[in-house]
Every structure is written in C-alpha cells, then in structure tokens.
Amino acid sequence: MNAVTIIADKDLQWKESLTTESVFVRRSLIAAAFLYLTLFLFIPLAAVFAEALKGGILAYVGSFLNEDALAAIRLTLLVASVVVPLNALFGVAAAWVIAKFDFVGKQILITLIDMPLAVSPVISGLIYVLLFGLQGWFGPWLADHDIKILFALPGIVLATIFVTVPFVVRELIPLMQSQGREEEEAAITLGASGWQMFTRVTLPNIKWSLLYGVILCNARAMGEFGAVSVVSGHIRGLTNTMPLHVEILYNEYNAVSAFAVASLLTLLAVVTLAVKAIVERKAHFPTIVADPISNVQTGSIR
Amino acid sequence: MSIQVDHVTKRFGAFAVLNDVSLHVQDGELVALLGPSGCGKTTLLRILAGLERPDQGRIFLHGTEVTDRRITERRVGFVFQHYALFRHMTVAENVAFGLTVQPRVQRPSAARIQEKVCELLTLVQLQAMAGRYPSQLSGGQRQRVALARALAVEPKLLLLDEPFGALDAKVRKELRRWLRRLHDEVHITGILVTHDQEEALEVADRVVVMHQGNVEQIGTPDEVYERPASPFVCQFLGDVNVFHGRAVQERNVADLPPLPDEKRVTTVGVVGEHEVTFVRPHDLEVHRSRTHPSQLEATVRYVLTAGSRVWIELSTQDSMQAIEVELTKERYRELDLREGEIVFVHPRHRQVFKIPQS
Numbered sequence: 001m002n003a004v005t006i007i008a009d010k011d012l013q014w015k016e017s018l019t020t021e022s023v024f025v026r027r028s029l030i031a032a033a034f035l036y037l038t039l040f041l042f043i044p045l046a047a048v049f050a051e052a053l054k055g056g057i058l059a060y061v062g063s064f065l066n067e068d069a070l071a072a073i074r075l076t077l078l079v080a081s082v083v084v085p086l087n088a089l090f091g092v093a094a095a096w097v098i099a100k101f102d103f104v105g106k107q108i109l110i111t112l113i114d115m116p117l118a119v120s121p122v123i124s125g126l127i128y129v130l131l132f133g134l135q136g137w138f139g140p141w142l143a144d145h146d147i148k149i150l151f152a153l154p155g156i157v158l159a160t161i162f163v164t165v166p167f168v169v170r171e172l173i174p175l176m177q178s179q180g181r182e183e184e185e186a187a188i189t190l191g192a193s194g195w196q197m198f199t200r201v202t203l204p205n206i207k208w209s210l211l212y213g214v215i216l217c218n219a220r221a222m223g224e225f226g227a228v229s230v231v232s233g234h235i236r237g238l239t240n241t242m243p244l245h246v247e248i249l250y251n252e253y254n255a256v257s258a259f260a261v262a263s264l265l266t267l268l269a270v271v272t273l274a275v276k277a278i279v280e281r282k283a284h285f286p287t288i289v290a291d292p293i294s295n296v297q298t299g300s301i302r
Numbered sequence: 303m304s305i306q307v308d309h310v311t312k313r314f315g316a317f318a319v320l321n322d323v324s325l326h327v328q329d330g331e332l333v334a335l336l337g338p339s340g341c342g343k344t345t346l347l348r349i350l351a352g353l354e355r356p357d358q359g360r361i362f363l364h365g366t367e368v369t370d371r372r373i374t375e376r377r378v379g380f381v382f383q384h385y386a387l388f389r390h391m392t393v394a395e396n397v398a399f400g401l402t403v404q405p406r407v408q409r410p411s412a413a414r415i416q417e418k419v420c421e422l423l424t425l426v427q428l429q430a431m432a433g434r435y436p437s438q439l440s441g442g443q444r445q446r447v448a449l450a451r452a453l454a455v456e457p458k459l460l461l462l463d464e465p466f467g468a469l470d471a472k473v474r475k476e477l478r479r480w481l482r483r484l485h486d487e488v489h490i491t492g493i494l495v496t497h498d499q500e501e502a503l504e505v506a507d508r509v510v511v512m513h514q515g516n517v518e519q520i521g522t523p524d525e526v527y528e529r530p531a532s533p534f535v536c537q538f539l540g541d542v543n544v545f546h547g548r549a550v551q552e553r554n555v556a557d558l559p560p561l562p563d564e565k566r567v568t569t570v571g572v573v574g575e576h577e578v579t580f581v582r583p584h585d586l587e588v589h590r591s592r593t594h595p596s597q598l599e600a601t602v603r604y605v606l607t608a609g610s611r612v613w614i615e616l617s618t619q620d621s622m623q624a625i626e627v628e629l630t631k632e633r634y635r636e637l638d639l640r641e642g643e644i645v646f647v648h649p650r651h652r653q654v655f656k657i658p659q660s
C-alpha cells in the first residue's frame with residue numbers, strides 16, 4: 001500500500017512539472033498581483049483610516065457622536081434591514097421559479113433581474129423621480145393623498161431595492177439549476193408537504209449560496225450612493241444615509257469627519273468580506289467540515 | 303397492490319410520449335418496463351407515481367382510481383435514476399426522512415424511527431454507513447440507500463427508474479439479483495424501468511416491451527424471448543440475424559430455407575407477401591459438410607472468441623449477406639473452423655413475421 005502511494009506521488013510531481021510555469025515566472029506573477037493590489041486597494045484603504053485618525057482619537061469618535069451622523073447611521077441600518085430580507089425572499093422565490101420550471105417569459109424575467117446591474121444607479125434613482133416626483137406619473141395623486149415617497153424613507157428603500165435585486169437571485173439560479181428537481185420530487189414521494197420540502201430539502205441545499213447573496217446584497221444596500229442620492233433630497237438628520245453624509249461632510253471641507261464616517265463604511269466592507277470568505281469556505285467543503293474522518297476513509301476505498 | 307393502467311395517453315407538445323397504453327399488474331408482481339430510450343417507459347412510471355398527469359386515461363391502484371390523487375395519497379415508493387439522495391443529510395437521516403415528515407399523530411416515536419432505520423439499513427447491508435453522507439458512498443451503496451429510504455414509509459408499490467443504469471457491469475449484476483431476493487422477501491408490487499433486456503429478463507416476473515409510446519408485448523421473460531409478438535420485440539431482445547424474403551407456395555422461403563424437421567409451420571399469410579425471418583445467433587447450427595439439401599452455404603469471415611462463447615461471422619455464397627453465429631467453445635473446437643472455409647448452416651428455431659404492404 002505504501003509503495004503504491006509513493007509511486008503515485010512521484011507521478012503527480014512529474015505531471016506538475018510539465019504543466020506549471022517555472023519558479024521565476026510563478027513568483028513574478030504573484031509579486032505583480034500583490035503590487036497591483038497594494039497600489040490600488042490597500043494604500044487608498046489605509047489612507048481613509050490615516051485621514052480619519054489625523055485629528056486624534058477624540059476627533060474621530062466625535063465625528064460619530066453628533067445628531068446628524070447618528071441619524072445617518074440609523075437610517076442606513078433601517079434601510080438595509082428592510083431591503084435585505086425583502087430581496088432575500090424575492091431572490092429565493094424568483095430563483096426557484098426560474099431554475100425549476102419552464103414558462104413563457106422566463107428569459108424576459110431573467111433579463112429584467114439583470115437590468116439593475118446594467119443601468120447606472122443614477123438612472124435608477126431618476127426612474128423613481130419620474131414616477132413619484134411632483135411632475136411624475138403618480139406625483140399629483142400622492143400629493144393629494146398626502147403620501148410622501150420621494151425625499152423620504154420609502155423612496156430611499158425603493159431605490160435601494162431596485163439596485164440590489166440581482167444579488168441574491170443571481171447567486172441562487174446556477175446552483176438551483178445544477179441541483180435539479182429530483183431531490184424535491186423524492187421528498188414529495190416520501191410524503192413531505194410543500195412546506196416540509198422547502199424547509200428540509202430546498203433551503204438546506206442552498207443555504208450557503210443564499211447567505212453569500214445576502215452578504216453581497218447587504219454590502220451594496222449600505223453602500224449605495226447614486227440612486228439614493230437622487231431620491232433622498234439630502235435632508236440632514238432625516239434622509240441622509242451614511243454615504244450621503246460622507247459626501248456632505250467632504251463638501252464642507254470637514255475632512256476628518258468625512259473620513260471617519262467613511263472608515264466606518266470601510267470597516268463594514270472589511271467585515272463583510274471576512275464573513276464572505278468564511279461562508280465561501282463552508283459552501284465549498286460542507287461535508288468535509290461535517291465529517292472529516294469518514295471522508296478520508298472513503299478516499300482510500302475509492 | 304394491483305395496478306390498472308387504462309388507455310393512458312400523454313403528450314409533450316405535439317409528441318405523444320404514451321399512446322393509449324393499457325396495462326395490468328397483479329399484487330406482488332415484479333414487472334419490468336423495457337424499451338429503448340424515449341419509448342415512454344419513464345413517463346409511464348412517473349404517471350403511476352403521480353409526478354406527471356396523464357392527458358387521457360385513468361390509473362387504478364388496488365381497484366381505486368387515483369388519476370387525480372396527490373402523490374402523498376398514493377403510498378408509492380419511488381427510486382430515482384440518479385438516486386436523488388438528500389446531500390445534506392446522513393444515510394440514516396435520508397432513510398428516516400419519510401417517517402419524520404409524517405403528521406405528528408401518525409409519526410412514530412424517535413426511538414421507533416431509529417429502530418426502523420436500523421432495520422432497513424441491515425436489510426440493505428449498510429449498517430456501518432449510517433453516519434456517512436451520500437457523497438462519501440459508492441454508486442451501488444447510494445442505490446441501496448435510495449431503496450431503503452423508499453421502503454421506510456412501507457409503500458404498497460415500489461417504482462424503480464433505471465435503478466442500475468449508472469453502475470458498472472459487475473455491481474449491476476450483483477444488485478439486480480439482490481433486488482430479486484429482496485422482492486421475494488418483502489412481497490411488494492414492483493415496477494422497474496430499464497433499457498437493458500438482460501436485466502428485465504433476469505429480474506422480472508413479467509416484461510412489458512415498449513416502443514415509441516406503445517406497448518409491443520406483455521409476457522413472462524420466456525414468452526417475450528421465445529415468442530416475440532412483433533419484429534421490434536424480437537430485435538430488441540438480444541441479437542438476431544434478419545432475412546428478408548417473399549412467401550412462395552404458401553411457404554416462407556427467405557434466404558434461409560426451412561428444414562423438414564422444423565416444428566414451426568412456415569406458412570404465414572398470402573403467397574407473394576413480404577416476410578422477415580429472425581434467427582438468433584445461437585439458434586444456428588453449423589456443419590462442415592452438407593447434412594441436408596436445404597442448408598445454406600456460407601464462408602467464414604471472422605472468428606471472435608469472447609470468454610466461454612465464440613462468435614463467427616459468415617457470409618452467404620449467393621447474396622453475400624452477413625450472418626452472425628454463436629457457438630459454444632466445445633462445438634467450435636469440434637469444428638475447428640478457419641477464416642475462409644466453407645460451412646453449411648440451418649436454423650434450429652426462428653421467427654417469421656409478415657411485413658404489411660404499404
């Protein structure tokens with residue numbers, strides 16, 4: 001058994017040397033990649049924190065502890081907490097329908113879901129101005145009934161939903177398509193109800209991709225600037241989200257505060273990426289994480 | 303549970319997958335639906351399970367019409383072609399699934415479920431694998447888990463869709479014998495879909511041969527093999543040599559002449575009608591010298607030795623038609639044939655069908 005393994009290993013090394021680049025090429029490529037990332041990603045990120053902390057830790061903390069900044073943080077969290085669950089629900093439903101059924105207009109639905117990625121966010125915001133603005137289609141009716149959508153929370157939520165729709169759906173469609181309908185059919189033939197099938201078979205099979213989609217959706221929902229900027233009206237303490245607040249502070253030459261709030265958004269991005277990395281690892285090796293010992297055993301049986 | 307399929311038709315678009323199919327399966331029988339891919343056998347199975355709905359016709363299970371009943375009411379166990387095991391559950395959880403989704407009033411206690419899972423895993427010889435995930439099992443093991451899972455809810459009817467299709471030849475053979483024994487033990491009505499004639503003939507009590515949405519023949523394995531009802535059945539069940547001919551003097555004179563001692567009367571239909579004669583390779587007798595005036599003279603083209611059997615390809619002297627002959631090794635040694643030599647052949651058994659004139 002041991003001898004066989006050694007021969008196999010040698011075989012593998014021999015193959016590797018034929019198919020991979022020389023050490024010099026490999027190292028230069030890796031170095032180039034790191035240099036590029038350092039220049040364009042790491043230095044700007046570091047600059048954000050450096051600028052934010054320039055006035056000392058007190059000034060940094062002070063940037064958050066004022067009415068306007070706290071209102072912006074609260075609004076951003078509120079918007080995300082409405083948008084993300086809605087998009088997760090819609091995402092699962094739409095992906096399920098698209099991946100598992102054939103119907104007329106399926107291609108149109110897929111294209112529609114992709115649209116927010118193709119349209120500039122500013123245009124996305126303008127669509128809502130066109131619909132709900134005073135000169136817009138529903139503007140006069142809304143004004144008559146004293147319903148505020150534009151320059152208020154509903155408008156911000158709508159614009160954010162529009163921009164973040166694709167993230168969950170696009171994560172799920174390829175996975176659900178590759179998994180097919182057989183497991184669900186099996187569940188039904190074994191006597192499961194529709195809801196049991198969904199919670200015990202469908203959902204567990206997509207949970208990591210769903211979580212990954214939700215993380216991306218959340219990051220975008222908190223960070224969205226263009227679309228929200230158009231519909232919010234920039235009312236301090238009322239309709240300013242964190243990205244908008246950063247812009248206002250910056251335009252007022254309040255660099256320290258601007259970068260301090262920006263650093264908060266950056267931190268959010270870093271945390272999101274860290275969670276994403278963990279989720280990705282779990283998503284790729286779920287069984288190994290769950291049962292490492294028996295996996296090794298089957299390796300030798302095969 | 304007996305099954306009655308009553309004039310079922312199913313179309314996908316304009317294409318009729320099942321064309322007025324009727325079928326009766328008795329309680330406790332194991333029936334094979336046999337046919338080439340696209341003949342409608344899987345669709346019929348899915349209709350029986352309730353996964354598809356027939357466009358016309360009715361389905362009766364145990365005398366009760368279930369055409370419009372939901373899958374869950376039919377008490378049918380379904381084993382999918384690619385097993386469809388729940389990938390995020392262990393083997394034991396997979397087998398227990400059907401029990402744990404039962405309504406609280408009917409659901410057995412956790413201890414009883416565990417006991418039951420244990421029994422089933424013993425039945426399929428996978429006790430040691432209870433904690434594994436499907437991705438850690440071999441194909442044959444997954445197949446057995448799928449079977450145990452289907453049996454857990456004590457179905458009255460077990461439907462198997464190409465159960466051994468994805469396995470290698472040896473495991474296939476083992477598993478189908480095991481399935482036959484299992485069927486004899488648990489006495490459950492079973493329907494098995496397959497495109498492998500050997501599998502159908504070996505495992506099933508009765509075979510339903512299907513072709514292009516129609517049932518060609520229903521019968522015991524011996525019946526369909528020995529007395530095929532149509533040229534398709536004859537050709538689909540094993541290798542055959544085909545001879546085309548025309549009836550003369552109320553007698554079939556295909557390229558292969560009849561023998562005086564042949565039991566079968568070769569008069570089929572009217573003089574002048576087209577006929578086709580099928581002879582299986584092992585039903586041909588080969589001699590070095592002429593033992594009867596009506597024997598066919600042929601030249602040995604190739605000799606192929608495959609295990610215990612020897613395959614010989616002949617070509618007839620007059621029409622150069624290729625004929626395949628299967629000999630036992632003993633007979634082959636006795637004859638000591640070489641390529642290029644002349645031999646004389648005649649059939650021990652054959653099937654004659656008239657071809658409808660168009």
